[in-house]
Amino acid sequence: MKDIVAFYREKNLTPMIYQSALDRGYFPEITKELSEAGFDSWTEEQRFMVLAGDNTIVPNKKLTVRRMSSWDRSFEQIFEEAGEPWETEVARRSLDDPNTVLWVAYLGEKPIGILYCITAGNVCRGNYVLVSKLHRNEGAGRTLTYCFVEWCRERGIQKVFLWPDGEHPEKIYSEGGFRYADTLNAGRAVYRG
Numbered sequence: 001m002k003d004i005v006a007f008y009r010e011k012n013l014t015p016m017i018y019q020s021a022l023d024r025g026y027f028p029e030i031t032k033e034l035s036e037a038g039f040d041s042w043t044e045e046q047r048f049m050v051l052a053g054d055n056t057i058v059p060n061k062k063l064t065v066r067r068m069s070s071w072d073r074s075f076e077q078i079f080e081e082a083g084e085p086w087e088t089e090v091a092r093r094s095l096d097d098p099n100t101v102l103w104v105a106y107l108g109e110k111p112i113g114i115l116y117c118i119t120a121g122n123v124c125r126g127n128y129v130l131v132s133k134l135h136r137n138e139g140a141g142r143t144l145t146y147c148f149v150e151w152c153r154e155r156g157i158q159k160v161f162l163w164p165d166g167e168h169p170e171k172i173y174s175e176g177g178f179r180y181a182d183t184l185n186a187g188r189a190v191y192r193g
Contacts, residue, residue: 001037005191019043019187027187034189041189047170049178051160055153057146057175060139064106065147071095075104078114081132091116091128103147105131105140113140115148124152126162129169141169145176 001017008015017039019027027034027043034041059065068075071092079088094100094116105113112135117126126148131140152160162178163186164170170180 001033001039005038008191015039015191017041017189019185023187024185027185027189038191038193039189040192041187043185043187045183046163046186047180048182048184049162049164049170049173050181051149051152051177052179053174053177055146055149055175055177057142057149057172059143059146062107063112063138063140063143065103065143066106067147067151068102068104069095072111074111075114078104078111078130078132081134082130083133084130087128087130094118094127101151103144103151105144107135107138107140112138113144115144117148119157122157123159124157124161126160141172142175145172149176 004017005015017034027041031041075091076085076088079085079091091102091114095102097118099119100116101119102114102116104111105115113129113131115126115129117124129141129144131144149160160178161181162173164173164178
């Protein structure tokens, strides 16, 4: 754990450890060790969905979705307006990985939503969908999900999965063709310093 803390500190980031979905029950087993090393840890249930059905989403024609290969500071307003500014740096840094694909939904010239995923061969994990609170219920989440699903299908990606963050996103993903597969315990440990 000292190596993990040193690694993150060297990059000027808060040290975090994530429990793999395959490590069911691991974090509860090491709670004491994590605490003694300066980490607060917890597990929570997360629903897991896979792309297995038809994409029935009708995208909002008033929105434009652009696949982006580089970060633009204008995207930061999405995170600010969504009340999740801490995720900005995570999304920005994800573009350092050549396997990251990023889409941004625009209303006119204003970015209002973002979706990014990570690909590896024939597998794609949807990482994050976020829409500005000022533009919710305008179809940005659905339109982004539609583009994501179609992009995966056009490339013949066979295994596409994600974790919905609540009932509303799960409904959107279901319309996109995702189906419930399992509920997993996700674990996280954050260094308290």
